[in-house]
Amino acid sequence: MWVIGLFAAVVLSLAGLWDIRKREIPIWVPVILLCLAGFKVIIFPEDWGQQLLGLIVPAALLFFAYSKGLGGGDVKLIASLGALVGFKSLLFILFPAAVLAIAGAFSFKQESIPFAPFLFVGYIVNSALIFY
Numbered sequence: 001m002w003v004i005g006l007f008a009a010v011v012l013s014l015a016g017l018w019d020i021r022k023r024e025i026p027i028w029v030p031v032i033l034l035c036l037a038g039f040k041v042i043i044f045p046e047d048w049g050q051q052l053l054g055l056i057v058p059a060a061l062l063f064f065a066y067s068k069g070l071g072g073g074d075v076k077l078i079a080s081l082g083a084l085v086g087f088k089s090l091l092f093i094l095f096p097a098a099v100l101a102i103a104g105a106f107s108f109k110q111e112s113i114p115f116a117p118f119l120f121v122g123y124i125v126n127s128a129l130i131f132y
């Protein structure tokens with residue numbers, strides 16, 4: 001399990017760097033996270049319900065936020081991350097990510113900021129709380 005988490009952290013860190021530099025998230029990031037989610041379902045089939053909720057609920061809700069500041073890449077990234085970690089863990093990832101993103105937007109006085117780096121930080125915080 002920790003191998004999947006470590007690989008996901010590397011993918012999210014690359015997505016964060018890419019988002020900072022180019023202000024977009026490449027399609028291979030959510031594809032890799034969805035593949036990891038599928039692999040996790042095979043290994044831990046008892047978690048499939050949480051993973052399905054983690055994919056569907058954020059995708060549906062964030063679809064409406066797409067025009068309000070979140071880009072399409074952010075929506076796909078959050079939904080694929082939810083498929084990997086499950087709905088409950090996704091909430092614990094999104095809370096610190098959103099708080100930090102809002103603070104960053106106010107401190108840099110920008111309307112639009114890259115969200116993937118904040119998702120990476122939220123993922124690391126959640127992983128640290130789970131594993132330690």
